[in-house]
Amino acid sequence: MHTYHSPLDLVRERSPERPVALVRPGAVELAARWFSQNFKGDVFYAVKANPSPWVIRELQRGGVRRFDVASIPEIELVRAHAPDARMAFMHPVKSRQAIASAYSDYGVRTFAIDSEAELAKILDVTGGASDLELIVRLAVEAPGAAYALAGKFGVSTADAPDLLLAARRSTQEIMGVSFHVGSQCMRPSAFQAAMAQASRALVRAGVLADVVDVGGGFPSVYPGMAPPDLDEYLAAIDRGFSDMMVHETTELWCEPGRALVAEGTSLLTRVELRKGDALYLNDGAYGSLFDAAHAKWPFPAKLIRPGEPSSAPLRGFQFYGPTCDSLDHMPGPFRLPEDVQEGDFIEIGMLGAYGVAMTTRFNGFGDLETVEVGDAPMGSMYGLAPRSIPTVKPEADSVVRLPRSKGRRRRRR
Ligand SMILES: Cc1ncc(COP(=O)(O)O)c(C=O)c1O
Incomplete structure (x- = not known):
């Protein structure tokens, strides 16, 4: 398994095309x-x-x-x-x-x-x-x-x-x-x-x-x-x-x-498109984000962008995964800098339990690379990081309403 000092080092060295399980x-x-x-x-x-x-x-x-x-x-x-x-x-x-x-x-x-x-x-x-x-x-x-x-x-x-x-x-x-x-x-x-x-x-x-x-x-x-x-x-x-x-x-x-x-794995995923406060990622509900979609857990998220770190204020985002199923939606809200954009990488933390284990190959996605990283997890019960992680309250105006045609609620496969 290849080792990087941090997820940022990995992105700096080679922007990975596939989502990456970052293991600790x-x-x-x-x-x-x-x-x-x-x-x-x-x-x-x-x-x-x-x-x-x-x-x-x-x-x-x-x-x-x-x-x-x-x-x-x-x-x-x-x-x-x-x-x-x-x-x-x-x-x-x-x-x-x-x-x-x-x-x-x-x-x-x-x-x-x-x-x-x-x-x-x-x-x-x-x-x-x-x-x-x-x-x-x-x-x-x-x-x-x-x-x-x-x-x-x-x-x-x-x-x-x-x-x-x-x-x-x-x-x-x-x-x-x-x-x-x-x-x-x-x-x-x-x-x-x-x-x-x-x-x-x-x-x-x-x-x-x-x-x-x-x-x-x-x-x-x-x-x-x-x-x-x-x-x-x-x-x-x-x-x-x-x-x-x-x-x-x-x-x-x-x-x-x-x-x-739980602390042993996070996910590095890329933003493929932004529509307002909705980020379309290359991993989702049928990949490692099952609990973020089905249990609506707002996992901790961090922008991983080489170069100047973003100084934009943080706000709540929702995520969509790569498949064509409208259930492939993680409502969050996930706390990220306001200026996040297509091509940015996002690390989603605390996914070692029931994360990678739930990955499917639905729609041809779900192919995950695994690398080791040397930095700390985002939260920890064992003293590696704080035992609490901040959350964002969903703001009515921060959630983008996507157009829904009739029957859109039904699963599309
Ligand atoms: C029989 C049994 N033992 C242990 C576990 C692990 O539970 P947890 O991950 O909440 O510690 C489960 C989870 O479903 C279970 O079904």
Whole structure:
């Protein structure tokens, strides 16, 4: 991977034609080191957040050698880049073939379930294996997350006791509980509240858990979202754990994705056209800007222009991506100098989690170059940059209304 001191150096040396993932391996290593030194238990990295091989390498350097995987391709990836790593198959709905291959070909023993049907499937496919580690995923009520994740997976409070009991009876090995408080959780107390719900389910089932897996949800820094210190999350988890009825050897696990990788990648994109306050870029919703479009997150943006730095005042812009789909729109507002123009480069920060991982090749776009840069990320939970990023309020007159013909709202493919 080619290394540049900064994104500006890259633009000075050769204006890249394609969008560029600017990676900061040191930021991922630092985050991994923080979690492995401070979390009082086992840290499993949620591979889905960013499956890049360099990420797997840096995490191991930082002491994270366990991986939460959701598919056979993720298992293959981890095996290729971390051959001795322990993997937990935490997707609560797996195909029979995926279960069989994980168990027999890759030696995976840890499987998440949220239904008796999935438990039956795992027992059937593995021939009633006695060495399974079964983690029951609970649906918990946990306010405070930017992305709720309880809607799709997790056994309900009412059904949890029966499933916990069935899992306990099905394995001689580990039986655990897990949950996900939702991604980008802004309230440490959500973890403690979720642990109290898990504890009540265990008490009602009359079983003890060997593992309490608090899932992911640890936050990163985005404009308008300055999270509490990560220490506060770990303190809430400590309190939650000490209030739970567990035995002496019960293990604590977590599965962070975002918090380990968000700072590790930003995007360098070029302005292909400006129409008022709308900038048409060479990357977008079908590339690395999925969350900027679909969750409307106003990621931090920086003008990268060789020569005289712009002294124009900052104002809010909206972005459009390169595809012909009108959903390829990132409303922002993104804070940039007023004089930004066609040919300028923009760095969009904090895209290491669910950024590059979401890239598609729709409309022939999405081909991304990757280079390493040596400067700091735009925000940081680990002291590399401030823990808050300024935001712009959308001003009524700063948003350009594009002409809409009848039916324009429909997706055009
Ligand atoms: C089972 C599971 N664990 C962990 C994560 C990682 O969550 P986050 O990136 O919010 O830390 C996810 C994200 O969807 C998940 O589904």
